[in-house]
Every structure is written in structure tokens, then in C-alpha cells.
Amino acid sequence: MTTQPTAGEYAISLTAATKAFPTRDGGSYTAIRDVDLTVHRGEFVTVVGPTGCGKSTTLALVSGLHAATDGDVVVNGSPVTGIPDGLGYMFQQDAVLPWRTVLDNIAAGPRYRGVAKNEARDHARDWVEKVGLGGFEDYHPHQLSGGMRKRVALAQTLINEPSILLMDEPFGALDVQTREHMQDLLLDLWSGTGAAVVFVTHDLTEAIALADTVVVMTAGPATVKDSVPVTLERPRKVEEIRLTTEFLELYRSVWDSLRVEVELTRARGARRAA
Amino acid sequence: MTLPTAPLDAPGVVVAAPSVEPVVVRRRLRIRWKVAASRLLLVVLWLGSWQLVASHWIDPFIYSRPTDIADQLVTWFTDGTSQGSIWLQIRVTLQEAVAGFLIGSLLGIVFGVLLGRSRFLADVCAPFIKGANAIPRIVLASLFVIWFGFGMSSKIATAVVLVFFAVFFNAFQGAREVDKTLVDNARILGASRRQILTTIVLPSATTWILASLHTAFGFALIGAIVGEFTGADKGIGLLIAHSQGTFNSAGIYAGMIISTVLALGAEVILTRVESRLLSWRPNASSAGAGI
Numbered sequence: 001m002t003t004q005p006t007a008g009e010y011a012i013s014l015t016a017a018t019k020a021f022p023t024r025d026g027g028s029y030t031a032i033r034d035v036d037l038t039v040h041r042g043e044f045v046t047v048v049g050p051t052g053c054g055k056s057t058t059l060a061l062v063s064g065l066h067a068a069t070d071g072d073v074v075v076n077g078s079p080v081t082g083i084p085d086g087l088g089y090m091f092q093q094d095a096v097l098p099w100r101t102v103l104d105n106i107a108a109g110p111r112y113r114g115v116a117k118n119e120a121r122d123h124a125r126d127w128v129e130k131v132g133l134g135g136f137e138d139y140h141p142h143q144l145s146g147g148m149r150k151r152v153a154l155a156q157t158l159i160n161e162p163s164i165l166l167m168d169e170p171f172g173a174l175d176v177q178t179r180e181h182m183q184d185l186l187l188d189l190w191s192g193t194g195a196a197v198v199f200v201t202h203d204l205t206e207a208i209a210l211a212d213t214v215v216v217m218t219a220g221p222a223t224v225k226d227s228v229p230v231t232l233e234r235p236r237k238v239e240e241i242r243l244t245t246e247f248l249e250l251y252r253s254v255w256d257s258l259r260v261e262v263e264l265t266r267a268r269g270a271r272r273a274a
Numbered sequence: 275m276t277l278p279t280a281p282l283d284a285p286g287v288v289v290a291a292p293s294v295e296p297v298v299v300r301r302r303l304r305i306r307w308k309v310a311a312s313r314l315l316l317v318v319l320w321l322g323s324w325q326l327v328a329s330h331w332i333d334p335f336i337y338s339r340p341t342d343i344a345d346q347l348v349t350w351f352t353d354g355t356s357q358g359s360i361w362l363q364i365r366v367t368l369q370e371a372v373a374g375f376l377i378g379s380l381l382g383i384v385f386g387v388l389l390g391r392s393r394f395l396a397d398v399c400a401p402f403i404k405g406a407n408a409i410p411r412i413v414l415a416s417l418f419v420i421w422f423g424f425g426m427s428s429k430i431a432t433a434v435v436l437v438f439f440a441v442f443f444n445a446f447q448g449a450r451e452v453d454k455t456l457v458d459n460a461r462i463l464g465a466s467r468r469q470i471l472t473t474i475v476l477p478s479a480t481t482w483i484l485a486s487l488h489t490a491f492g493f494a495l496i497g498a499i500v501g502e503f504t505g506a507d508k509g510i511g512l513l514i515a516h517s518q519g520t521f522n523s524a525g526i527y528a529g530m531i532i533s534t535v536l537a538l539g540a541e542v543i544l545t546r547v548e549s550r551l552l553s554w555r556p557n558a559s560s561a562g563a564g565i
Contacts, residue, residue: 065458083462095459099477099554108473112464142556160463 009077011164011196012039012062017071019057030221031057034071037215037224041163042194046207048258049217050265055200056092058222059166062198063089075164088162088195090170096141096152103128103137105152109160127155130189147178151185158189165190165197172202179203183210183238191235204258208250209238216257219264226257338523346524347531355513360532367498367510368536370426374433375494382438382490383483386445387475396446403442411435412500419505429506433497437490441483448482449475481555484548491540495533510536 014037020030032054039045047055060066061073064083075084096105107124111117128137131151141149150170157165171179183206190197201207207214208230216226232246241247321340328339350360357363389396415432422428452475460474502511510529517525 063462065461087462089459089462091455091459093455095455097456097474097477099480108460109463112460112466112469112473140554142554156463 009041010038010074011041011043011076012037012198013072013074014038014058014061015072015074017058017061017068017073019054019061019066020069032061032217032223033221034223035217039196039198041196044190044197044199044210044212045215046199046201046211046213047215047217048201048204048207048254049222050219050258050262051202053217053220053261053265054222055217056168058217059089059168059198059200062164063087063166084164086161086163088157088160088165090153090157090165090167092169092172094141094149094153096149096156098141101138101140102133102144102152105141106155106159108156113160123159124155127159131155131185145178147174147182150174150178150182154182154186154189161193163195165195167197167199169201170199171206179206180238186210187234187236187238204251204254205242206238208232208247208254209236209241214250214254216254217261219261219268225261226254228254228257335521336523338527342524343527343531346522346528350513350528356516357508357512363508363510363513364532364536366426366508367429367495367502367533370429370498370501370509371433371491371494371536371540373426374430374497375437375491377430378434378437378494379441379483379487379490381434382441382486383445385438386442386447386483387449387471387479390446390449390479391471391475407439411439412497415497415501415504418501424505424507428504429498429501429509429511432501432504433494436493436497440490440493441486444482444486445479448479451482452478480551484544484551487544487548488541491544492537495537495540499533 014035017035017037018030018033020028023029035058037045037058047058049055057066061068062075062080064080064087067081073080076086078084097108100108103121103124106127107117107120110120110123115123125137128134131154133148133151133155136144136148141152144152153170171182174182187210199207199210209232211230214228214230215224216228217223218225228250230250232241232244232250325340328334328337334342354360355363389399412432414435415428418428418431422431456474456478457470460470465473498509499511499514502509503515506512510532514526514529517523517529
């Protein structure tokens with residue numbers, strides 16, 4: 001039972017997208033250049049690339065938090081000017097509000113959109129259970145472990161039922177076991193929602209285990225080098241899927257594409273440090 | 275697919291502090307008594323030496339001594355002061371300080387947050403604020419007496435001016451330093467600019483603002499008392515000024531003691547409020563193990 005990304009209009013479409021940042025000395029630094037990327041509705045795309053190549057910048061362009069210097073960024077058929085409707089974003093750092101309880105953090109999205117406090121809280125309670133934090137509703141973030149804070153962030157994002165989900169190395173800071181648990185949780189909560197996902201990560205195993213398509217980016221200024229379709233069946237269990245031969249084949253082909261870029265970035269870094 | 279009922283990554287169950295050996299408990303108590311006794315000894319030595327020196331070697335008329343100060347306090351609290359009941363003076367000064375504190379803090383917070391969030395406004399107002407901050411503000415007390423008269427308003431105004439800058443700079447810094455990730459996240463969750471201000475900026479700046487409120491109350495009290503020096507018909511500051519005028523050093527000390535008690539009382543209240551408002555911070559002192 002494989003999921004076919006639905007044909008038709010793309011959920012996300014970047015065409016020749018370029019982003020340059022002004023540098024302190026008056027020059028400019030091009031983070032990404034001529035990026036062409038399309039994501040269908042309901043498709044799970046992971047983006048891999050060497051460190052600092054501009055993966056997060058790509059996400060920022062889709063989210064509307066930054067504007068592209070050149071090229072087109074289209075989400076759900078409309079060009080991006082500001083934050084598109086139906087967007088969810090999970091940050092790498094903790095974006096959970098430290099002064100609010102777990103429940104009030106998860107209820108934040110609905111409350112911002114005008115839902116009454118009690119109704120928002122009830123809705124949040126459902127999500128507390130869904131991410132497995134039952135009993136921790138009144139805890140503050142500092143009382144939770146890193147993995148638990150990530151679940152709060154996940155619930156906080158998903159409660160708005162986004163049709164586009166952007167994730168910037170969300171599980172990078174977690175230990176391996178917690179990370180795998182979160183990956184399973186994410187797949188479980190995502191399946192059936194039909195949301196398009198763009199998931200940025202350094203971890204190839206994570207990238208292949210989660211995705212329908214793995215996009216490989218070059219060293220900075222980044223552009224799309226390769227797009228590897230992942231034909232593994234769903235539903236998947238992350239811990240088990242990576243032991244199959246299919247998985248290893250995919251890993252090999254993605255790494256073949258990525259290796260050169262990683263080595264290039266490393267050499268550049270060494271040159272700069274020298 | 276079933277999820278486990280309890281998170282695998284839950285922190286270990288928080289146990290009550292492990293039972294401590296009675297020997298250790300006794301040792302801790304002993305040390306605590308030692309500290310208290312040493313403190314008491316210091317106070318006795320200090321007051322005792324003062325009393326002794328002032329009774330035999332230096333002039334108690336000028337430098338006063340503990341017994342005289344105690345007498346003055348007793349007189350004030352039993353027979354009243356030259357200006358009327360001591361409680362009236364305390365009430366007036368306290369009202370002036372509290373009013374100045376509240377108004378000054380509110381203004382400081384509002385302007386601090388406003389300028390903290392608007393780069394343009396901050397740039398425009400920066401030189402004016404720096405200039406105003408450089409004025410020895412206590413001098414304004416004289417101006418305020420002319421503007422507002424001898425009543426409470428001039429003292430409140432003096433307190434406001436002192437409090438405002440203390441709170442303003444902290445609120446400004448706190449509003450500027452709000453974590454960008456939190457703001458971005460709120461924007462994506464659907465927050466409007468006003469909602470970002472009230473749900474992200476203000477709570478985020480609260481730590482900074484609360485930190486300044488401790489010193490701010492001290493300033494408010496100074497403003498009230500010095501305002502009373504400059505011209506008043508009631509208040510602790512007036513009592514002190516009057517004592518100065520009659521060369522009553524005991525009276526000055528007594529006034530100092532009363533003001534100190536007021537300041538300490540406010541400090542206790544503020545600390546309690548602060549710990550309630552900041553209960554979400556990681557270094558909550560609930561884990562009270564240790565001396």
C-alpha cells in the first residue's frame with residue numbers, strides 16, 4: 001500500500017528561487033541560487049545537503065518569513081507574500097513559550113485565530129493525548145525533557161491542521177532513541193492528513209525513512225542536485241525499515257549524490273580555517 | 275499503531291528529598307545557630323561600641339547614640355511628632371512612593387516596550403532620552419514644588435521621574451531581546467502584531483522589567499522623601515528635615531530607620547510577586563536541599 005502523491009496543482013512550487021543576504025561589509029552572500037523544487041499535495045519531501053548550504057533558507061522562503069531575491073515561490077497556487085494560509089512550521093530551536101503550560105502552548109494557535117479559551121483548551125487536550133503527553137498538561141517547558149518539548153511543539157503546529165508542514169531539522173537535538181520515537185509519531189500523525197511536508201535534515205537515515213522523495217542540495221550557494229524517489233511502502237516503522245535491502249540501495253544512491261557536496265563544503269571550511 | 279501510554283522520554287519520577295541522616299541535620303542546625311549568633315554578636319558589638327563611644331568620647335549631640343535614637347522612636351510612636359501622628363507621616367510618604375512607583379513603572383514599561391519594538395522610534399528618541407537621563411533628576415524636585423505646590427503631587431512627580439528611567443531602560447532592553455524564533459513561531463501560528471506584543475514580547479520582557487522594579491521602589495521612596503525635604507507639610511522626609519533644622523540627629527536616624535523598614539517591606543512583597551510571576555523559570559527554589 002504505497003501512497004501516490006496526488007497529481008494536479010502543486011502544493012509548493014519554487015522556480016529559479018534565489019536568496020541573497022546583505023553582509024556586514026556591504027557585500028552580499030547568496031545562500032541559494034536557482035532552486036527548482038516542487039511538492040505535491042500529500043507528498044512528504046525531505047531535503048538533505050551539506051552543512052550550511054541553504055536548506056533552512058529554502059524553508060524560510062516557502063514560509064514567507066523571508067522574501068526571495070529572485071525567482072518564484074508559489075504555495076497552494078498563490079505566490080508567497082507574507083505567511084501563507086494553512087502553513088505549519090516546526091523550528092530547530094525550542095519555540096515553545098517557556099511561561100506557558102503545555103496545554104496553553106498547544107492551544108496558542110487556535111487562540112490566536114480567535115477560538116474561545118475553553119474551546120481551544122479542549123481541543124488542545126485532545127492533542128496532548130495524541131502526542132503522548134497525557135498527565136503533563138499543567139507542566140511548564142522547563143520541567144520537561146527535550147523530547148517532550150518537541151512533542152509540545154509538534155502538537156502546537158499540528159493543531160492548526162496545516163496543509164503545508166515545514167520542518168527544519170526538528171529532531172536534530174534529540175538523542176537517537178527519542179528521535180526515532182518522534183519520527184514514528186510524526187508519520188503516525190501526518191498520515192491521512194494529506195498535508196505536504198518539507199523536512200530538512202542532515203540525517204540520511206531519517207531523510208529516507210520518512211520521505212516519498214529525497215531532494216539533495218549542493219554545497220552553498222545551493223541549488224537542487226538530485227531528486228530521489230523513495231518507493232518504500234507505508235505505513236513504515238522507522239527502526240525496522242532501515243534494515244531492509246531496499247533502504248540500503250536508496251541510502252547508497254543518495255549518499256553517492258551527496259558525498260561530493262559534503263567533501264566540497266568540508267574542504268572550503270578547512271581552507272577558511274587555515 | 276498504538277503509542278506507549280507514558281512517554282519513553284519522561285524525566286525520572288521526582289522523589290521527595292532523600293531522608294537525611296540525623297547527624298547531618300544536627301550539624302546543619304548547629305551551623306545555622308552559629309551564623310545567627312555571630313550576626314547577633316556583630317550587632318551588639320556595633321551598637322555597644324557606638325553607645326560607649328558616644329557616652330564618653332564623642333559628642334552625642336552631634337553623632338547621637340542608640341539609646342537616644344530608641345527614645346526618639348518611642349516618643350514618635352507614643353506621643354506623636356511635631357507634625358502630628360507618626361502613622362500619618364508614614365502613610366503620606368508611603369502613598370507618595372507607591373503612587374510614584376506605579377505611575378513611573380507603567381510609563382517606563384509602556385515606553386520601553388514601544389521603543390524596544392520600533393527601531394525607528396528608538397533611533398529618533400535616543401538622544402533625547404540620553405539627555406534627559408543625564409539630568410540630575412533629583413533637582414527636578416524643586417521645580418515640581420513650584421508647579422504642584424506643597425501637597426503630595428510634587429512628591430509623586432519626583433518619584434515618577436526617578437522610577438521612570440530605571441524601569442524604561444530595562445523594559446527597552448527586554449523588549450529588544452525577545453527571541454526571534456518565538457516571534458516567528460507566533461506569526462506562523464496566526465498571531466497579529468498586537469497579539470505578539472501581549473503574548474510574546476511582554477512576558478519575555480517581564481524578567482528584565484521585574485529586575486528593575488526592586489531598585490525602582492527604592493528610587494520611589496527616595497523621590498518621596500527628598501521631595502518632602504524640598505517642601506512639604508507632611509511625611510517622613512519632612513520629619514527628617516525638621517530634625518536637621520533642630521539639630522536632632524536622633525530624629526534623622528529614626529527617620530532613616532522608618533524608611534528602611536518601609537523599603538524592606540516593599541522588597542519582601544516585590545520578591546513574592548516576582549516568584550509567582552516567574553514560577554515558570556528553571557531555577558525555582560523549590561528544591562531546597564542544602565543549607
